[in-house]
Structure formats: C-alpha cells, structure tokens
Amino acid sequence: MPPNPWYRTATFYELLPRAFRDSNGDGVGDLAGIIERLEYLEWLGVDCIWLPPFFDSPLRDGGYDVSDYLSVHPDLGTVEDMAQLLDAGHRRGLRVIADLPINHTSDAHPWFREARMPGSPMRNWYVWDETGSRYPEARIIFLDYEASNWTWDPVAEANYWHRFYHHQPDLNYDNPEVGEAVLDVMRFWLDLGFDGFRLDAVPYLYERDGTNCENLPETHAYLKRVRRTIDEEYGGDRVLLAEANQWPIDAAAYFGDGDECHMNFHFPVMPRLYMALAREHVRDIVKILRDTPPIPETCQWGIFLRNHDELTLEMVTDEDREFMWDVYAPEPASRLNLGIRRRLTPLVGNDRRALELLHGLLFSLPGSPILYYGDEIGMGDDISLPDRDGVRTPMQWDGSLHAGFTGSGVDAAAVYPPIVAAEAYRPEQANVAAQRADPGSLLNWVRSMLAVRREHPEMGRGTFEILEHDNDAVLAFVRGMGSRATLVAVNVSEHPQAVHLPSLAGRVEAGDADLIVDPTGLIVQIGPLEFRWLRLS
Numbered sequence: 419m420p421p422n423p424w425y426r427t428a429t430f431y432e433l434l435p436r437a438f439r440d441s442n443g444d445g446v447g448d449l450a451g452i453i454e455r456l457e458y459l460e461w462l463g464v465d466c467i468w469l470p471p472f473f474d475s476p477l478r479d480g481g482y483d484v485s486d487y488l489s490v491h492p493d494l495g496t497v498e499d500m501a502q503l504l505d506a507g508h509r510r511g512l513r514v515i516a517d518l519p520i521n522h523t524s525d526a527h528p529w530f531r532e533a534r535m536p537g538s539p540m541r542n543w544y545v546w547d548e549t550g551s552r553y554p555e556a557r558i559i560f561l562d563y564e565a566s567n568w569t570w571d572p573v574a575e576a577n578y579w580h581r582f583y584h585h586q587p588d589l590n591y592d593n594p595e596v597g598e599a600v601l602d603v604m605r606f607w608l609d610l611g612f613d614g615f616r617l618d619a620v621p622y623l624y625e626r627d628g629t630n631c632e633n634l635p636e637t638h639a640y641l642k643r644v645r646r647t648i649d650e651e652y653g654g655d656r657v658l659l660a661e662a663n664q665w666p667i668d669a670a671a672y673f674g675d676g677d678e679c680h681m682n683f684h685f686p687v688m689p690r691l692y693m694a695l696a697r698e699h700v701r702d703i704v705k706i707l708r709d710t711p712p713i714p715e716t717c718q719w720g721i722f723l724r725n726h727d728e729l730t731l732e733m734v735t736d737e738d739r740e741f742m743w744d745v746y747a748p749e750p751a752s753r754l755n756l757g758i759r760r761r762l763t764p765l766v767g768n769d770r771r772a773l774e775l776l777h778g779l780l781f782s783l784p785g786s787p788i789l790y791y792g793d794e795i796g797m798g799d800d801i802s803l804p805d806r807d808g809v810r811t812p813m814q815w816d817g818s819l820h821a822g823f824t825g826s827g828v829d830a831a832a833v834y835p836p837i838v839a840a841e842a843y844r845p846e847q848a849n850v851a852a853q854r855a856d857p858g859s860l861l862n863w864v865r866s867m868l869a870v871r872r873e874h875p876e877m878g879r880g881t882f883e884i885l886e887h888d889n890d891a892v893l894a895f896v897r898g899m900g901s902r903a904t905l906v907a908v909n910v911s912e913h914p915q916a917v918h919l920p921s922l923a924g925r926v927e928a929g930d931a932d933l934i935v936d937p938t939g940l941i942v943q944i945g946p947l948e949f950r951w952l953r954l955s
C-alpha cells in the first residue's frame with residue numbers, strides 16, 4: 419500500500435503529559451488532563467501530538483528511563499486512559515505519536531535486573547565489557563553528568579555500555595531477541611491506536627570496534643526492518659520520526675530510499691536560525707540548506723525551534739558554539755552539556771518581532787513544523803531548576819493560582835516543576851485564556867499562521883529554491899507545487915532592507931507599496947525583523 423503522506427503537511431505539537439494539565443488534583447499532569455485540553459489543540463490547528471515517554475519509569479531522565487514499555491506511569495493514568503486519549507484525539511482529527519526510547523532502558527527495567535545476574539541467560543540483552551575501555555572513539559553525550567560510556571556493575575562483575583546517563587544501559591541489538599522484543603513493544607502501542615513513533619536516540623543502536631558507534635549500517639538495517647514490519651502489519655498510515663541529531667548527510671540516511679523512517683528532525687538548521695538573528699545575516703542558514711541532500715518524495719524533515727531538551731549546539735562548529743553561548747547564554751546556569759537550557763521566548767528577549775520571524779521560518783522552510791507546548795503563548799523558563807526541568811514547567815492556562823494547570827486548592831509544593839515565577843512570564847502575563855480572548859496576542863497570531871499554512875500545501879510538500887541576490891540580511895526562497903508558488907522573504911536584521919530578485923520579473927503583481935516591479939525583476943522592501951509571504955503567478 420502506498421504510504422499516506424499526511425505527515426508532510428502536518429503540524430506537530432510536543433506536549434509533556436506531566437506538565438500539560440492535571441485532572442485529578444495531585445499536582446501532576448495526566449492523560450485525562452490532556453483529553454480535557456484536546457479542544458484547545460484542535461482550536462489551535464495542529465495535526466499531530468507528540469507524547470514524550472509516558473511509561474513506568476524511575477523518572478531519573480524525565481521518563482526516557484523506561485522500566486516497563488507496556489505500561490503507563492501510574493501518575494499519568496492507565497493503558498485504558500491512553501486508549502481513550504487516542505480515541506478522543508482521533509475523533510477531533512488529531513493524530514498521536516509515542517516517543518519510544520529504544521536505545522536504552524532504565525537500570526530498573528526487569529530485563530536489566532535479570533541480565534546483570536551472574537550466569538543469566540539474558541546477559542547479552544545489554545552490552546558488556548570486562549575492561550570498560552572498548553569503543554574509545556564514541557563521544558560522551560551528557561558531558562555535564564558522565565565521564566565514561568561504561569559503568570561497572572558489581573553484581574554482573576562487568577562494565578555495561580550507556581550512551582546517556584549511567585542508569586540507562588544500552589540494549590544490545592546484536593542479540594536478535596532485543597530487536598524482536600522492541601518490535602513487540604511497537605505492536606502493542608500501534609494496536610492501541612498510536613499513529614506512529616518518535617524513535618528516540620536512534621543513531622546509537624549498534625556498536626562496532628574502530629567506529630564512533632553512530633549511524634552504523636547495522637542500525638539502518640534494523641530501522642528498515644521496523645519500517646517493513648509496520649507497513650506490512652499496519653498499512654501505510656503510521657509514521658516513524660527518527661531522532662538523529664546528526665549533520666545533514668548522516669541525518670538524511672535515516673530516510674533510506676524511502677524505506678526507513680518517514681521523518682527525521684533537521685537538527686543542524688535549528689541553531690542557525692538563532693545565529694542568523696544574532697549575526698544579522700543568513701549565510702549559515704543558506705549553507706546548511708545547500709548542504710542538505712534531496713530526500714525521497716515520501717519523506718519529510720521535522721523542523722523545530724525548541725523542544726524538551728536543551729537547545730543543542732552539537733551540530734555547529736566550536737567557534738559557532740562559543741558565539742551562541744556568548745549571545746544567548748551569558749549566565750553559566752543557562753548552559754548544559756553542549757547546549758542552552760532556555761525556552762524560545764526568553765532566548766529572544768521576549769521580542770515579538772523575533773518570535774514571529776522565527777515562526778515564519780518554521781512554517782515555510784522545508785519540513786513539517788514541530789511546536790513545543792507553551793511556546794505559542796510565549797512561556798518562560800526557570801534556570802534555577804536542575805537539568806532540563808526549567809523548560810518543562812506546567813502549561814499556563816489562565817491567570818489563576820497554579821495557572822489553571824491544577825486546582826487552586828493544590829499545595830504548591832506538589833507541583834513540580836513549579837509554575838514559572840519570573841515577573842515577565844508569570845501566568846498573569848502569559849496564559850492561554852487571556853491570549854485566546856485577545857485578537858492581537860501571540861497565540862492568535864500563531865493560530866492564524868497555521869491556518870494560512872494549511873491553505874498552502876506547497877509549504878509542506880512543495881519544491882524549495884533559494885533565490886540568489888546580493889543582500890545577505892535577507893533569506894529569499896520559493897516554495898512551489900504544481901501551478902502554485904509562494905515567495906518567502908525574511909529580513910533577519912534590525913534595519914529595513916531591500917532585495918532585488920531578477921528571476922521574479924513579471925511574477926508578482928504590484929499593488930503593495932513595498933513591492934517594486936520593474937523590467938529587471940522584483941524589488942521587495944522589508945522592515946526590520948519582518949518576513950513576507952507573496953503569491954507568485
């Protein structure tokens with residue numbers, strides 16, 4: 419069956435179940451709370467919800483440390499509640515994908531508890547080494563927390579391999595039983611009604627001597643097997659979104675020949691959007707897009723401004739990383755690993771023009787946009803909290819105590835992470851109810867842009883052509899599909915700019931004071947930090 423490419427024109431919305439809405443007054447968000455707020459997501463105009471891990475877990479890595487793949491964490495509800503959420507979402511035309519950490523489990527997972535036992539037949543479900551010195555070329559990802567990818571286990575009397583926290587042993591995909599067990603996990607949730615998965619941390623599934631243990635051919639072969647299985651058993655409607663934080667050429671490999679993942683995040687373009695604002699030129703964006711290979715017709719990039727992790731600077735040069743830290747993270751507390759643990763709105767100093775410009779890019783660059791809950795209302799963060807908790811605070815629904823996240827009778831101490839307290843971002847300043855009622859709000863602006871984008875399928879599925887011109891404060895490109903084409907022109911500088919686009923002679927009607935049409939081409943004038951979408955004939 420040919421795949422249904424719904425994901426190529428969809429907008430995704432990442433929401434943290436613990437932080438979205440608490441329905442039962444225990445201070446923790448839950449699945450029933452999400453069901454209560456589906457009306458909001460439908461109103462906003464998103465198409466697919468991305469649910470970060472909701473499984474049973476000791477919660478030492480926000481749930482990415484899974485201790486039972488076939489369960490729902492008791493704080494959040496039950497498998498039955500999840501079935502209801504999927505059903506209620508589908509009735510509103512909203513799809514839902516589950517975030518599945520398949521590279522590693524928690525050390526509390528029964529598989530690991532069994533595997534570490536002396537003489538265990540399950541020992542080779544994980545990756546062990548006597549010396550803890552194997553695979554020295556593999557980098558450490560959580561640099562601020564871990565000194566090695568190996569940790570000694572006194573029970574097993576061996577070191578186990580982990581690419582992330584030491585309490586997250588990596589599964590051993592060289593053991594075919596592991597690949598089978600993970601497929602069974604996928605079947606369980608697809609049977610319940612999920613529309614697909616975000617496959618967490620996929621570059622690291624296999625290890626091989628003499629390599630950096632990323633993007634190995636064996637990893638791609640396993641993912642192709644997953645795709646084949648899901649296509650055969652569930653038809654062409656379910657989606658696989660890879661999380662492969664890699665340079666464009668390696669990232670594009672996760673699409674295979676259209677026979678691997680349907681989607682992958684475009685990590686490298688993200689920091690370059692912020693770099694463009696800070697440098698007031700678009701050369702870094704243009705370069706990374708030119709370095710991005712064409713991808714199969716049925717595939718799609720996932721593009722984003724922020725997510726639940728730190729704003730990662732893994733895919734920039736050392737020099738660019740220092741620049742980004744200097745500009746966007748002058749306080750040491752806002753830096754984490756190779757990134758910046760801040761939300762979108764504080765990053766750009768709550769500048770509405772920058773927020774609109776970044777969303778304008780998010781909604782028009784090649785790929786499907788992925789929003790992070792709260793960014794649509796300009797939510798703030800709290801860098802006094804540990805790790806990434808400060809960008810995972812409760813959604814602010816209204817201006818009441820606890821922001822309408824939970825009942826006002828709930829003890830504030832039960833709400834963790836706490837509601838943002840910074841003056842400019844308190845619930846009174848940023849909340850859904852007030853912004854829904856205000857036609858000029860950021861929320862209504864984002865909603866109207868999503869509606870405009872829906873009318874322009876070329877933004878999702880169309881061709882992408884960067885236009886040559888001599889003003890590098892302006893990014894100009896054309897998205898085209900069949901007889902329709904839209905010019906996007908973005909001024910990342912604080913000064914008015916004009917661009918002369920010879921190739922567009924005769925393709926835009928004048929009638930707008932900012933457009934000068936003459937026989938040599940089109941001149942577009944754009945204000946500071948503004949962008950334009952213009953229909954071309």
Ligand code: ISL
Nearest residue numbers: 479482582618619663727728730755757
């Ligand atoms: O964005 C990154 C960090 O700066 C990435 O390197 C990211 O951490 C990595 O690709 C995997 O992240 C995922 O698995 C982690 C978990 O902590 C993250 O929240 C999740 O997104 C380990 O379980």
